[in-house]
Amino acid sequence: MMKINIADKFGLFSDYWSPKIVGEINDSYVKLVKLKGEFVWHSHENEDEMFLVVKGRLLIKLRDGDIRIGEGEFFIVPKGVEHMPVADDEVHVLLLEPKTTLNTGNVRNERTVEAEWI
Amino acid sequence: MMKINIADKFGLFSDYWSPKIVGEINDSYVKLVKLKGEFVWHSHENEDEMFLVVKGRLLIKLRDGDIRIGEGEFFIVPKGVEHMPVADDEVHVLLLEPKTTLNTGNVRNERTVEAEWI
Numbered sequence: 659m660m661k662i663n664i665a666d667k668f669g670l671f672s673d674y675w676s677p678k679i680v681g682e683i684n685d686s687y688v689k690l691v692k693l694k695g696e697f698v699w700h701s702h703e704n705e706d707e708m709f710l711v712v713k714g715r716l717l718i719k720l721r722d723g724d725i726r727i728g729e730g731e732f733f734i735v736p737k738g739v740e741h742m743p744v745a746d747d748e749v750h751v752l753l754l755e756p757k758t759t760l761n762t763g764n765v766r767n768e769r770t771v772e773a774e775w776i
Numbered sequence: 777m778m779k780i781n782i783a784d785k786f787g788l789f790s791d792y793w794s795p796k797i798v799g800e801i802n803d804s805y806v807k808l809v810k811l812k813g814e815f816v817w818h819s820h821e822n823e824d825e826m827f828l829v830v831k832g833r834l835l836i837k838l839r840d841g842d843i844r845i846g847e848g849e850f851f852i853v854p855k856g857v858e859h860m861p862v863a864d865d866e867v868h869v870l871l872l873e874p875k876t877t878l879n880t881g882n883v884r885n886e887r888t889v890e891a892e893w894i
Contacts, residue, residue, distance in 0.1 A: 661843055661851040683824045683852050684804070684874060706801045712848075725779055730830075733779040734801050754872060756802060 664690065664712060668750050670776050675769060677753055677761055678776040689753040689773055693745040700763035701740045707755045708734045714749035718742070782808065782830060786868050788894050793887060795871055795879055796894040807871040807891055811863040818881035819858045825873045826852045832867035836860070 667680050667690055674694045681688035693716065709716060710732040718725040718733060719742040727733050735741050762770045785798050785808055792812045799806035811834065827834060828850040836843040836851060837860040845851050853859050880888045 659838075659843075659852075659854065659857070661845050661849050663846075663849045665848055681826070681850065681852050683826050683872060686802070686804070688826070688850070688852075708799070708801050708806070720777075725777075727779050728781075730783055731779050731781045732799065732806070734777075734799050734806075736777065737802075739777070754801060 662688075664752065667776060668692070668712070674748075675761070676771050677773040679773050680776060682757075683754075686754055686756050687759075687773065689755070690776075691751050691753055693743055693749045693751060694747065695745060697743045698762060698765055698767065698769055699740055699742045700765045701738055702735075702755070702759055702763040704737055705756045705759045706734055706737050707759060708732055708753065709743070710752040710754070712750040712752055714745065714747055716749045716751060717744040717746070719744060780806075782870065785894060786810070786830070792866075793879070794889050795891040797891050798894060800875075801872075804872055804874050805877075805891065807873070808894075809869050809871055811861055811867045811869060812865065813863060815861045816880060816883055816885065816887055817858055817860045818883045819856055820853075820873070820877055820881040822855055823874045823877045824852055824855050825877060826850055826871065827861070828870040828872070830868040830870055832863065832865055834867045834869060835862040835864070837862060 677689040677691040716727045795807040795809040
C-alpha cells in the first residue's frame with residue numbers, strides 16, 4: 659500500500675508502446691504508457707479500455723470517426739470497438755483495463771508485448 | 777462514446793462528498809468527487825478503490841498510518857481496509873471503483889449517497 663506519483667513513474671522508462679503496470683485494482687491494472695507514432699488497428703473482445711491523457715495529445719481513430727484527447731481528458735473504448743491510437747508527438751497515457759487485456763487485442767504481431775510492473 | 781474533459785465535469789457541481797459518475801468501464805465506474813473536511817471511517821468489503829488527486833491535497837487516514845496524496849498522485853485502498861479521507865482544503869478526486877461500491881462502505885448514515893451520472 660503506497661501512493662504512486664505518476665510523473666515519477668513516467669521518469670522510469672522511455673520506450674514507446676510498452677505499457678508498464680503501476681497499480682492493481684480489483685481485476686484490472688493501472689498502466690502507464692508512452693506513445694509516439696501510429697499503432698495498429700485492433701479491438702478487445704471482452705474488455706473496455708480507458709485512456710487518460712496525462713501529457714500531450716492523443717488521437718484515437720475509430721472506424722466511424724476520430725477522437726482527439728488532450729491533457730486532463732479521457733476516453734473509454736468499449737469492448738469490441740476497433741481503434742488505432744496515433745500520437746503525432748510523444749503522449750503520456752494512463753490506461754485502465756482488465757488484467758486479461760493484451761495491448762494489441764485481437765491481433766498478435768511484433769507490436770504485442772506483455773506489460774510488466776515498474 | 778465521447779471523450780470526457782475532467783475539469784469541465786468538475787465545473788458542473790459544487791457539493792462535497794457526493795461522487796458523480798462520468799464513465800463506465802467494465803464493471804466499474806469512473807467518478808469525480810469534491811472533498812472538504814473529514815469523512816467517516818469505513819471499509820469496502822469486496823471492492824478496491826482508487827483515489828487519483830486532480831487538484832489539491834488529500835489525506836487518507838488508515839488505522840496504521842497516514843497517506844498524503846498530491847496532484848498527479850493516486851492511492852488504491854484495498855478491499856477490507858478501513859480508511860477515512862480528510863481534506864483540509866477543497867480537493868478534487870477521480871475515483872475508480874466497482875459499480876457496487878457505496879461511498880460509506882460498510883457504514884450507512886447521513887453521509888451515504890447514491891452516485892448519479894453527470
